[in-house]
Amino acid sequence: MPMTEQATGAQHPQPRARNGGPSSASVEFLTGAQSLIRSLEEVGADTVFGLPGGCILPAYDPLMDSTRVRHILVRHEQGAGHAATGYAQATGKVGVCMVTSGPGATNLVTPIADAAMDSVPLVAITGQVASGAIGTDAFQEADICGITMPITKHNFLVTRAEDIAHTIAEAFHIASTGRPGPVLVDIAKDALQAKTTFSWPPAMDLPGYRPVTKPHAKQIREAAKLITQAQRPVLYVGGGVLKAGATAELKVLAELTGAPVTTTLMALGAFPDSHPQHVGMPGMHGSVTAVTALQKADLIVALGARFDDRVTGKLDSFAPYAKIVHADIDPAEIGKNRAADVPIVGDAREVIADLVQAVQAEHTEGRTGDYSAWWKDLDRWRETYPVGYDLPEDGSLSPQQVIQRIGQLAPEGTVFAAGVGQHQMWASHFIDYEQPATWLNSGGAGTMGYAVPAAMGAKAGMPDRTVWAIDGDGCFQMTNQELTTCALNNIPIKVAIINNGALGMVRQWQTLFYNQRYSNTVLHSGADTDGVPAKGTRVPDFVKLSEAMGCYAIRCEDPADLDKVIAEANAINDRPVVIDFIVHEDAMVWPMVAAGTSNDEVMAARGVRPDFGDNEDD
DSSP states (O other), rough: OHHHHHGOOOOOOHHHHHTOOOOOSEEEEEHHHHHHHHHHHHOOOOOEEEETTTTTTHHHHHHOOOSSEEEEEEHHHHHHHHHHHHHHHHHHSSEEEEOOOOHHHHHHHHHHHOOOOOOOOOOEEEEEEEEETTTOOOTTTTOEEEEEHHGGSEEEEESSGGGGHHHHHHHHHHHHHHOEEEEEEEEEHHHHHHHHEEOOOOOOOTTTOOOOOOOHHHHHHHHHHHHOOOOSEEEEEEEHHHTTOOHHHHHHHHHHHHHOOEEEEGGTTOTTTTSSBBOOSTTTTTOOOHHHHHHHHHHEESSSSOOOOOHSSSGSSSSSOOOOEEEOOOOOOOTTTSSSSEEEEOOHHHHHHHHHHHHHHHHTTTTOOOOOHHHHHHHHHHSSSSOOOOOOOTTOEEEEEEEEHHHHHHTTTTTTESEEEHHHHHHHHHHHOOOOOOOOOOOOOOOOHHHHHHHHHHHHHTTTSSSEEEHHHHHHHHHTTTHHHHHTTTOOOEEEEEEESBOOOHHHHHHSSSOOTTTTTTOOOOTTSSOOOSSSSOOOOHHHHHHHHHHHHEEEEGGGGHHHHHHHHHHOOOEEEEEEEEEEEOOOSSOOOTSOOOOOOOBSSSTTTTOOOGOOOO
C-alpha cells in the first residue's frame, strides 16, 4: 500500500466522541477483553472464526456472554483466516478471525497474505504474550506484527487496555475503506486483563490515511474522449469493480459505449457472462477472444485491475498498440506494470459513474465510437475458438463436464468457491457467473486449501444461499478438517472433489514442459479388489473421511450417475455434502499462454495455435 493509505501508528488519545468533546455515551469500567468484545459488537462484527489459546484466552471469556457475535470454532487457524475471507467476499463486510499467539498467529500468515493479494477486508486479532515479556522469546511468542508487515494494509500492537476500543474501530475503518485489505491487531495478554473505561464511539486518529475516492474531472473527460475516438477499445474489468459495488454502473457504461468487456479471474460476476458484450476472462488460461482482444486493442480501459503477470503474459509484448486508461483506488498500482496514458485515482463506482456522464456528453456533441469492424473480428474469434472440451475416449468422467453440470443444476444465486489449480480454471470457464459475489477464489496468492474454509465462511455469512466448494484432491487434503466445523455448526456446504489422483496443474506443466516426467505429483495409491489400478486418489478414502467428519458423502465414477448425484447433493441441506468425482487424469486446461511467453502465443488447445490471418496483424 502507498504511504498515503497507511496509518502512522502514532500514539492515540483516550477514547472520546468524534467531535473531540466529552463522550455523550455512558462510560463503563471493563477489562480490556470485555472492551474488545464490546468493540466488535459496536463495529457490527456478527461472526468471528477462531481458535483459543493461552494469550487470547481472556478475550474468550466475555465472548461467551455476547449475544451479538457468533464465534465459530475452527480446527486450524488457517481455516479461520480463509473462512473470514470467504465471509468477506460473499457478504461485502469485514471478515474477522481471532487466534492466540505464537503458532496460532503464524498459522494465519497464509490467509493474511492471500487476503492482501486479493484486496479482501479482513481484521485478524491475535493474542500476544504479556507486554513485559515481549522480546524475551517467551513461550509461544512470535513478532506477528513484524512477520506480517509486508502482507497487511496496516497492523497494530496493543499493550494498553485503554487503546483496544479505538484500535478496533481504526482497524475496521482501514480494512474496509480505500483499497480493502487485511489489518492485524495484536493484543498483549496483560492489556486484555487490565481494567479500563469503555465508551463508544471512540475518536479515530489516522494521520496520513486519506484514500482518494472522487476521480479528477479532467482525467475523466480525457478518458471519455479516448473511448469515443478508439476503434478497438476493451473494458478490462478487475476485482476492484466488485469491491466498489460498481456492477450496475459497469453495465450502463458497457452498453453506452458498446465496447467489449473482459472480466479477470477476480472479477467474474461483475458483468454477466451471458451478456453479448462479454468476451470472457483474460490471461494465462483466458479465452482466446479475451486474450487476443487485449493484444489487438487500440485502447484499454482498466477498471479496478492491476495488470498482473497472469493477465499480461510477457509484459513488454502486452497490448502493443493500446493506449491505457487506468482507474484504481490505489495510486501505487497505476503505472506499476504498464504506464498509463490517462491515470485515474478513485473509487471504481465513482469513476464509472462519472465516465458514463462524460461519454454521454461526448455523444451529445456527436462524437461516438464506431466499433463495427472490431466486433466483426471479435465475433469471428468467439465463433472459431470457443472455450470447450472433449469427453474422454474411455468413457470416464470429464472434469469439465462435472463442473459444468454442477453449475447448470445449481439453484439461482449459488455461491461457488474454488481451490487452486485445474479445477479452479475449469470452474471459471464452465460455470456461468451472472451475479456479483457468486465466485470466490484465491487469485493473487493461488492458495491450495482455500475452498473448503472459504465456502464455510460464505455459507456462515449467507445462510440462505447454496454454497458449492469446487476442490481438487490435492487442495482438499490441506484443509478438509473444517468439514467437522461445518457439521458441528450447521453450515451445510457442498463440496465437489475433482479427483484425478494428481496435483493436476503441476502435472499438466510436467506433461507439456518436462517430458511427462511426473515427479511427485501422483496422489493416488493402491489397486481395487480385482487387482486393477484404481483411478483417482483412494488413500485417504474421501467418502469414509467425509462421513467420519459428519458429512453425507457420495462417490461418482460413471457419467450416467452425474446428474443424479448432483441433484441429491442439492436436495440435502441439513449437513455438509461431499461428492468424490473420479475423473480422467489427462484432462488439461485450455486455452493456455505458457509462463513467460507473449499473449500472442496463446494456444487454443494442445497443438492448436489460433490463426487470425495476416490482415489482422497490425
